[in-house]
Amino acid sequence: MEDDAPVIYGLEFQARALTAQTAETDAIRFLVGTQSLKFDNQIHIIDFDDENNIINKSVLLHQVGEIWHMSASPADKSVLTTCYNTTSDSRVATSAAVWRMPKEFESGTHESPDDSSNNPQALELLCHLDNAAQGNMACVLWEPMGDGKRLVSLADNHVALWDLEASSTKATVSSSATLEGKGQLKFTSGKWSPHHNCTQLATANDTAIRGWDLRSMSQIYCIENAHGQLARDLDFNPNKQYYLASCGDDCKVKFWDVRSIGEPVKTLEEHSHWVWSVRYNHSHDQLVLTGSSDSRVILSNMVSISSEPFGHLADEDDLSDGEDNHQEEKSKEPLQDSIIATYEEHEDSVYAVEWSCADPWLFASLSYDGRLVINRVPRALKYRILL
Incomplete structure (x- = not known):
């Protein structure tokens, strides 16, 4: 079996929601949510067995x-x-729960009974993020590295910070803000920053990207025409x-x-696309x-704007003992950005990409x-980064 070979899993329903399991750092797990108009929708729990290169699923x-x-x-x-x-x-409304x-x-070790997909169990509802006043939910974001008790929701033109009770069975809005301006203002997505003690949020609406301070619920920056068309997604450099990445309908990242x-x-x-x-x-x-609706996933090596723009930083010890070490001179050139790989296993729009935690x-x-x-970073690059 080729080590870098992709592993493919097909759901029988359309799907666009994907998340990696974040609280668990031992097992490789992804969750996929379906979009079926005719049948009960499902969440597929995908546990990847790295050693045998196989997928175990539960529904x-x-x-x-x-x-x-x-x-x-x-x-x-x-x-x-x-x-x-x-x-x-x-009338169609988008809610959150x-x-x-x-x-x-809970853990990826359970033996999935063969009939689990025939009579699947239901999720237990803990609470609704009751948003009738706020409009249609675009997304819910957990506080990164948090204790699982703080969430942000983006709904139409409202951003709200929620506190969950210890049991997670009740959520209350502790503060909120509204997007001001002309026209039908609507959030498309957002990302909670892992930096600044988790006090900042970035949001996308129309072609703009905004930064928010969650303590005062006020805007701290606004990139007016970040994209030529709708801005779709954001992520912070960890x-x-x-540093923040964005992508959108102008086909640009x-x-x-x-x-x-x-x-x-x-x-x-x-x-x-x-x-x-x-x-x-x-x-x-x-x-x-x-990931794009050109059906492709692209892995880029953005070295020049990374936290290690000169590649692997040499330790003092490596340079000791009077060697003049020409390598040090050489390694001061920033490395070149490049496309590492383009993955073509999809035949339809790629709505979501996620790294395993x-x-x-x-x-x-x-x-x-x-x-x-499920794909891997090419082995050759992995060793170049590590060694």
Whole structure:
């Protein structure tokens, strides 16, 4: 078996919501949410067995509607949120809720009974993030590295900070803010910054990207025309606190230093259609994944704007003992940015890409036809980064 060979899993329903298991760092687990109009929707728990290169799946019922967004608690591996469509009086609304998986699904070690997909169990509803006043939920974001008790929701033009009770069965809004301006203002996505003691948030609406201070719920920066068309997704560099990546319907991926927002520090134009998803690798921030409705996933090596622009930094000890060591001179040139690989296993729009939280060299991508692909960073590059 080729080590870098992709592993493909097909759901029988359309899907666009994907999240990595964040509270668990030993097992490789992804969660996928379906969008079926005819049948009960499901959450597929995908456990990847790295040694044997196989997928074990379990299915949980999500009977309340099509899943548009999903995220896993950073503190409790059995808890997750979904944003889902509900239809009442022929009006479609998007709501959000916090759920718990049944006990036996918490770890990736359970033996999946063969009939689990025939009579799947339902998720346990912990609480609704009751948003009737705020409009349609675009996404719910957990506080990174938090204790799983603070969430942000983006709904239409409202951003709200929620506190969950210890049991997670009740959520209350502790503060909120409204997007002001002309026209129909609507958030498309957002990302909670892991830096600055988790006091900042970035949001995308229309072509703009905004930064928010969650303590005062006030805007701290606004990149007016970050993209030529709708901005779709954002991610923070995990190691450089002012760096942010964005992508959108102008087919571009842009990298920003939010201290100077006049121009992006870098722009990638490798995709030929809307870019739906951008993700920094959690450990090696030069590795950036993007997924697009051109059906491709692209892995880029953005070394020049990473936290190690000169490659592996030589230790003092390596340079000791009077060697003049020409290597030191040489390694001061920043390395070149490049496209590492383009993954072509999808035949439909790729709506989501996610890195595994347990294995920094492994990632999943999800296309609308329900195809989930697990891929690895090419071995040669992995060793170049590590050695």
